[in-house]
Amino acid sequence: MTEPTWMYENFEPAGSAIGYRVTRKLDEVQSPFQKIEIYESTDWGNLMLIDGAMMLTARDNFLYHEMMSHPALFTHADPKRVVIIGGGDCGTLREVLRHPGVENAVQCDIDEQVTRMAEKYFPELCESNDDPRAQLLFDDGIAYMANCAPGSVDIVIVDSTDPVGPAEGLFNKAFYESCFRALKDDGILVQQSESPLVLLDLIREMRGEMGKAGFTAFKTLPFPQPCYPTGWWSCTLAKKSGDFHFRKVDARAKKFETLYYSADTHHAALTLPPFVAAALEK
Amino acid sequence: MTEPTWMYENFEPAGSAIGYRVTRKLDEVQSPFQKIEIYESTDWGNLMLIDGAMMLTARDNFLYHEMMSHPALFTHADPKRVVIIGGGDCGTLREVLRHPGVENAVQCDIDEQVTRMAEKYFPELCESNDDPRAQLLFDDGIAYMANCAPGSVDIVIVDSTDPVGPAEGLFNKAFYESCFRALKDDGILVQQSESPLVLLDLIREMRGEMGKAGFTAFKTLPFPQPCYPTGWWSCTLAKKSGDFHFRKVDARAKKFETLYYSADTHHAALTLPPFVAAALEK
Numbered sequence: 001m002t003e004p005t006w007m008y009e010n011f012e013p014a015g016s017a018i019g020y021r022v023t024r025k026l027d028e029v030q031s032p033f034q035k036i037e038i039y040e041s042t043d044w045g046n047l048m049l050i051d052g053a054m055m056l057t058a059r060d061n062f063l064y065h066e067m068m069s070h071p072a073l074f075t076h077a078d079p080k081r082v083v084i085i086g087g088g089d090c091g092t093l094r095e096v097l098r099h100p101g102v103e104n105a106v107q108c109d110i111d112e113q114v115t116r117m118a119e120k121y122f123p124e125l126c127e128s129n130d131d132p133r134a135q136l137l138f139d140d141g142i143a144y145m146a147n148c149a150p151g152s153v154d155i156v157i158v159d160s161t162d163p164v165g166p167a168e169g170l171f172n173k174a175f176y177e178s179c180f181r182a183l184k185d186d187g188i189l190v191q192q193s194e195s196p197l198v199l200l201d202l203i204r205e206m207r208g209e210m211g212k213a214g215f216t217a218f219k220t221l222p223f224p225q226p227c228y229p230t231g232w233w234s235c236t237l238a239k240k241s242g243d244f245h246f247r248k249v250d251a252r253a254k255k256f257e258t259l260y261y262s263a264d265t266h267h268a269a270l271t272l273p274p275f276v277a278a279a280l281e282k
Numbered sequence: 283m284t285e286p287t288w289m290y291e292n293f294e295p296a297g298s299a300i301g302y303r304v305t306r307k308l309d310e311v312q313s314p315f316q317k318i319e320i321y322e323s324t325d326w327g328n329l330m331l332i333d334g335a336m337m338l339t340a341r342d343n344f345l346y347h348e349m350m351s352h353p354a355l356f357t358h359a360d361p362k363r364v365v366i367i368g369g370g371d372c373g374t375l376r377e378v379l380r381h382p383g384v385e386n387a388v389q390c391d392i393d394e395q396v397t398r399m400a401e402k403y404f405p406e407l408c409e410s411n412d413d414p415r416a417q418l419l420f421d422d423g424i425a426y427m428a429n430c431a432p433g434s435v436d437i438v439i440v441d442s443t444d445p446v447g448p449a450e451g452l453f454n455k456a457f458y459e460s461c462f463r464a465l466k467d468d469g470i471l472v473q474q475s476e477s478p479l480v481l482l483d484l485i486r487e488m489r490g491e492m493g494k495a496g497f498t499a500f501k502t503l504p505f506p507q508p509c510y511p512t513g514w515w516s517c518t519l520a521k522k523s524g525d526f527h528f529r530k531v532d533a534r535a536k537k538f539e540t541l542y543y544s545a546d547t548h549h550a551a552l553t554l555p556p557f558v559a560a561a562l563e564k
Contacts, residue, residue, distance in 0.1 A: 231513010
């Protein structure tokens, strides 16, 4: 392409679309699992699409990656061992490793090609991949969690695509039971939970399945994410036992920079709008 | 149209687009000021576009209308006289009139056709138009504010389109000086202030112009708004003198229902993400 052109993602379940002005396609690979495409855009840096769905832009991925990691890590009392299921772009891993107390972070994505593309086109997201605490696996996350030593993990982060295709098995009771077993007693599971405007049923069902697997407390935190349908997204935290205790003082004293996350935005995200709260309590 | 089809709005300043799956065009009128179109959508109810830009959907306009009204009204100590500049769809007027203390609410939109279309295709937004406290004017909002009796208004709400075309004159010092003069000493100006992700320069400039006109304190409140570019929007409050005092107890005790607004979401919206705060403080 020489002239910029517009490219759209039609999100069928919500009847809405998101689009970008792009200058050219930089790469495309058909992995055994999915089609990965990279575009260059006029205003959002590089874009990654998987099976036609926008995964991330260079400009706004900080919102998602910060909110998938720091709320959970500043809620757990002392997170040392973290497992990321999915997360092949390595952005969540980078945020997790900003916490000096983390001793080990495993990233298990089924598709090595996602990470290869991220290394090439989003190198800033991969800058912690060589951290000695990081372990990158390319394997089935469902099997990984099922085989994890019981009570060995502080936090499981499920950083997956939508619940269709390879990620479908990451949204049900069987998978959550594996997470529950792998977590220590004070462990926390956090999962991307789609749009709080149009996919409230999915969030409610997800929390229901987590509850059936034994989790005792849930928090859904909304945040803006322009490159995902409706521009409004969420993560859902589940606690293996007891309730959540946000380490606000520690979050305020953190030694690393963030763009969206702060002790205050974390606290603010714990407030659900009335229509969301009502739907989740149904 | 018989088959649903996808319709997109390309937002040139940000290089991003928003789209909807629509079933048919219900109406179109070329007013002396702009082209107004109404579509029926599969998932978002009726849509209104002005000059090709999405103005509102039946499904998500509550976010904008609640956040354009209640934060300002629950910040002013005792709002009795409210002026809405623009706001022709009448949704902000409806929210303002939910406050029993409001004695008079003037809506001044330059384009009567916007209100006629809203009455026909968004009747729920117009349900307070016959309230004896409501006064609907179809006139130039810039002239209306310039001619307003000094010190006669508690709150001015600028509920306009983007700062191009008819609304361009609503984003500069001359207009803000008119607002400043019309407001009582404890008066508040609130204006829609575009996307806090991609239009931070605009918000900073707007606050600068408001400051030149004499306003002493500013608060920019972000909120989700899927039908506007990036899905993340904001309003900016300016105080004629002194600082803001959020009547949180009153907001908590309010007697009317809201879907997004609450004392807690208002409080949460007062927290700016670090990158927004840094940009506005530059």
